[in-house]
Amino acid sequence: MPDRDTVHVWVGRGAGGRPGRAGRLLRRAGATLLGRAEAEIVVGRAPDGRPLVSAGGPGGRTVALPVSVSRADGVVLVAARRAGPVGIDVERRRELPALALARRWYAPGELAWLAARPAPERAVDFLRLWTAKEAVGKALGVGLRGGGLRRPVPVPDGDDLLRPLPGRADLRVGHPAVDRDLVVAVAVAGPSGAGRDVEVLVVDADVGLVQRTGHGVAAERSASGERTSLPVVVRGS
Incomplete structure (x- = not known):
């Protein structure tokens, strides 16, 4: 639907988080969402270090695309959204002293x-909260500065839906299922993220897997023998 608020997430693997792979994914995001050839997409950095993606628009003006980047060992994720600010964060699942860190x-x-x-689930749940806070901070453009780890986020509820933050209908965050070894959070900010269906479309060029979940939709998976980009779609109210 043309008015649907969609977050596109590109997953690059085997890159060790190298900036070159992120740059290619950012150009792909710009080409897809700005309707330009990849060669026309300009990738740069804002003064605060955040990535910038833009292209020339009508009348010679520059059209910018809200994007966010996160890296973990061997993987880089790029999120982009036409409707407004977006944030993404990824962590590898691992053992850690969850309660001590949470205190x-x-x-x-x-x-x-x-x-x-x-x-047995506390380490992953700790990372779900951590990535949610990081993703919200990126969507707000402030990261974890100013007590971002104390910023309340909705506790995970066993699904992929993007949920509003306590007392903040203009902010939503959720955990799309990307890979069993990864904990991923996606956040959106702004009025367009409030009171509307928010779709997260994940494109993994290496795995070739489609997973579709959401309101009234049973989990659906299909594997492909071709190494092509296939979407993973989850929706949040």
């Missing part, structure tokens, strides 16, 4: 929620 960084309510979770 230092998280609000009491989040610590209590994490302590009540089954012990």
Whole structure:
């Protein structure tokens, strides 16, 4: 639907987080969402270090595309969204002292929620909260500065949906399923993200997997033997 608020996420693997791969994905994002050839897409950096993607528009004016980049060992993710600011963050699943770290960084309510979770799941749940806070900070353009780790986010609820932050209908965050070894959070900011269906479209050029979940849609997966870009679609209210 033309008025649907869609976040596109590109996943690049085997790059060790090298900037060159991120640049290629950023150009692909610009070409896809700005309707230009990749050669016409300009990739740069803002004074604060955030990536910039733009292309020439009607009348010689520059058209910019909101984007966000995150890296973990061996993988880089690029998120782009026409409708407004977007943030993305990724972490590898790993063992860590979840409760000790939460006592230092998280609000009491989040610590209590994490302590009540089954012990084997606490490390991943800690990372879900962490990536959500990071993604929201990127969508706001401030990262984790100014007490960002204390910024409340909705606790994960076992699905991929983008949910509003407590007391902030203009901010939504969720965890699309990208890979079982990755914890990924996507956040959107601005009035266009409030009160509308938000779709996350994940394109993984290496895996060739389609997963579709959302309101009223049973989980659907299909594998492809071809190494082509295929979408993973999740929706959030």
